[in-house]
Amino acid sequence: MDLLIDSFRSAFLLMLSLDHELLVIVGCSLKVSGMATLLAALAGLPCGFVLSFASFPGKRLVITCLNTLLALPTVVIGLVVYAFISRRGILGALNLLYTQTAMVIGQVILIVPVIAVMTIAAIDRIDRRYRLTALTLGANRYQMAWMIFKEARFGVIAAVIAAFGRVIAEIGISMMLGGNARGFTRTMTTAMALEYDKGEFVLAVALGIVLMGFAFAVNMLFHLFQGRTGSDAL
Amino acid sequence: MLYELEAVTRVHGRRTVLDIPALSIPDGKIYSLIGPNGAGKTTLLHLLAFLDAPSTGTISFRSVPVRHTEKSLLPLRRQVVLLDQYPILFTGPVWKNLEFGLKIRKIERKKRKSLIEEALAQVGMQDFFYAQASTLSGGETKRVALARALAVRPRVLLCDEPTANVDGENQGVILDILERANREQGIAIVFATHSHSQAQRMSRQTLILKDGRLSDLLRDNVFMATIAGQSENGTVCSLQNGVEIRVPLAGTFASSCRIRLFLNPDHLIVLRESEAEGRDGLLAATVVMIASENGRIRITVDIGLPVHAILSRPEYARSRFTVGGKVFLCIGEKAVLIEEVFPLYRRQTGSVPLISDRSSSNR
Numbered sequence: 296m297d298l299l300i301d302s303f304r305s306a307f308l309l310m311l312s313l314d315h316e317l318l319v320i321v322g323c324s325l326k327v328s329g330m331a332t333l334l335a336a337l338a339g340l341p342c343g344f345v346l347s348f349a350s351f352p353g354k355r356l357v358i359t360c361l362n363t364l365l366a367l368p369t370v371v372i373g374l375v376v377y378a379f380i381s382r383r384g385i386l387g388a389l390n391l392l393y394t395q396t397a398m399v400i401g402q403v404i405l406i407v408p409v410i411a412v413m414t415i416a417a418i419d420r421i422d423r424r425y426r427l428t429a430l431t432l433g434a435n436r437y438q439m440a441w442m443i444f445k446e447a448r449f450g451v452i453a454a455v456i457a458a459f460g461r462v463i464a465e466i467g468i469s470m471m472l473g474g475n476a477r478g479f480t481r482t483m484t485t486a487m488a489l490e491y492d493k494g495e496f497v498l499a500v501a502l503g504i505v506l507m508g509f510a511f512a513v514n515m516l517f518h519l520f521q522g523r524t525g526s527d528a529l
Numbered sequence: 530m531l532y533e534l535e536a537v538t539r540v541h542g543r544r545t546v547l548d549i550p551a552l553s554i555p556d557g558k559i560y561s562l563i564g565p566n567g568a569g570k571t572t573l574l575h576l577l578a579f580l581d582a583p584s585t586g587t588i589s590f591r592s593v594p595v596r597h598t599e600k601s602l603l604p605l606r607r608q609v610v611l612l613d614q615y616p617i618l619f620t621g622p623v624w625k626n627l628e629f630g631l632k633i634r635k636i637e638r639k640k641r642k643s644l645i646e647e648a649l650a651q652v653g654m655q656d657f658f659y660a661q662a663s664t665l666s667g668g669e670t671k672r673v674a675l676a677r678a679l680a681v682r683p684r685v686l687l688c689d690e691p692t693a694n695v696d697g698e699n700q701g702v703i704l705d706i707l708e709r710a711n712r713e714q715g716i717a718i719v720f721a722t723h724s725h726s727q728a729q730r731m732s733r734q735t736l737i738l739k740d741g742r743l744s745d746l747l748r749d750n751v752f753m754a755t756i757a758g759q760s761e762n763g764t765v766c767s768l769q770n771g772v773e774i775r776v777p778l779a780g781t782f783a784s785s786c787r788i789r790l791f792l793n794p795d796h797l798i799v800l801r802e803s804e805a806e807g808r809d810g811l812l813a814a815t816v817v818m819i820a821s822e823n824g825r826i827r828i829t830v831d832i833g834l835p836v837h838a839i840l841s842r843p844e845y846a847r848s849r850f851t852v853g854g855k856v857f858l859c860i861g862e863k864a865v866l867i868e869e870v871f872p873l874y875r876r877q878t879g880s881v882p883l884i885s886d887r888s889s890s891n892r
Contacts, residue, residue, distance in 0.1 A: 422617055424613055424615070424616075424617040425617060425619070427575075427580055427611070427613065428613065428616070428617055428619075429629070430580055430606060431578055431580060431606060431609070431610050431611040432610060432629055432630035432633065432677065432678075432681060433603070433606055433607040433630055433633045433634060433681065434629075434633050435599070435603055435633075436599060438633055442619065442629070445619075445620070446619065446620055
């Protein structure tokens with residue numbers, strides 16, 4: 296118990312002193328996860344929109360596959376991406392392994408299905424009458440889709456926030472593709488794992504607190520948007 | 530013709546929810562569409578609004594066959610607006626809702642504002658310009674949705690039960706707005722309703738749907754009859770059950786001609802025995818039902834067939850009718866419409882009359 300209390304005390308002191316190493320690690324986490332979320336949103340939102348609006352053979356199968364990908368373990372993504380970007384892989388010449396770019400690629404693969412599936416859910420939750428109303432008022436397909444997006448915006452933003460929460464807390468991809476290089480690819484989760492291995496709990500606990508702080512902020516945002524969506528639905 | 534439907538069906542799964550061999554709807558008037566739940570009213574309105582495509586058959590709009598492609602439908606949809614039974618307003622202020630259709634039509638900002646104000650004034654909601662849509666009551670929502678539809682100046686306005694779930698006061702307001710839009714702006718209106726009296730009040734022509742098919746059996750006081758005799762004083766019509774009615778219309782029908790006799794419930798007069806003394810041409814009847822309907826009183830009397838009459842509340846209060854009471858039915862000239870029976874719709878080709886046209890049949 297003393298160990299835990301001491302660790303917490305030291306961790307707070309570390310945070311209050313704005314420890315350089317701590318800031319670098321947090322900065323790396325935010326940069327990688329932020330970029331991954333941005334790119335995944337650019338891919339996942341249109342994907343979710345198209346799957347919501349389009350009607351084509353095999354649509355259900357595609358959605359089922361996306362739902363299945365939600366359960367994809369990060370180590371599997373790490374392995375697959377590793378196979379492509381390792382020296383022997385077809386993208387080996389790009390020297391991506393153990394870079395932040397490699398981490399971003401892996402994290403994008405992790406959360407594109409999350410964003411797409413949650414976008415589909417957000418749009419499908421919008422009453423069918425919105426579409427019919429937009430069409431009968433003379434909207435073309437794109438104007439109707441834009442109107443639906445505006446109605447579903449809180450659900451869509453919640454999807455992006457949830458995806459960010461997913462990547463900032465993941466460890467498998469960061470460890471396998473980033474390599475946990477100090478000052479370069481060391482993120483909060485990989486640093487915590489390392490510090491734990493070393494038996495140094497202070498930085499691990501400090502990072503854990505920061506991570507939980509971010510997770511709390513993300514969840515607050517998520518519930519805020521969910522609440523807005525819920526009240527709109529009424 | 531505004532619309533011409535040819536062998537139109539709409540199938541959901543294995544169920545045919547609409548089957549209209551042929552139908553024509555001329556331009557510029559108000560049409561009512563009557564039928565019970567599940568009769569296919571909404572399906573038909575969606576087809577007429579180009580929001581759905583028929584499973585088989587063709588729809589022509591202004592004599593041009595409709596091609597159900599995105600590119601072809603867009604200009605048609607911009608002439609026709611459907612007002613849903615439970616209209617939904619977009620999130621945001623009322624003016625934004627009305628602006629949607631105008632913005633899409635690339636109407637400039639200043640003009641948009643004046644059109645929005647005009648449309649809101651038309652429905653008596655001018656004070657709600659900046660109100661949030663989510664704060665409106667059911668009746669207000671319907672009126673704003675109606676304003677949103679009228680703001681784009683459509684050629685056709687399709688209304689799916691525009692007075693459903695609306696209090697009596699707002700019902701009257703909505704019907705007045707529709708009548709005015711038709712009269713002043715020339716907007717053709719097709720509206721679905723359960724209420725026979727509303728249909729009779731509003732429309733010159735009535736389409737009746739039952740089980741997805743056009744029917745002529747549902748409207749109040751519509752009787753299939755044959756001409757049993759004619760004179761200068763009137764026409765004797767022979768109805769079902771051996772009932773004969775002399776109506777004060779001098780027709781020029783062929784003897785034994787099949788007709789459709791319509792007795793307008795709004796203009797039938799029900800008299801107590803004391804009021805009937807000394808008057809000719811009255812039909813003895815028994816009151817079999819008294820019911821309240823949209824703020825008025827519907828009295829059903831038995832003359833060998835049930836006949837409905839509509840009274841205002843003050844009239845009813847004065848009359849003191851009771852179920853089982855003996856009364857007399859006075860059928861004035863104003864209450865009677867007769868039309869020769871022609872096929873309701875054709876199977877293959879030929880002209881397609883609507884089932885009743887008060888303006889044309891009132892001779």
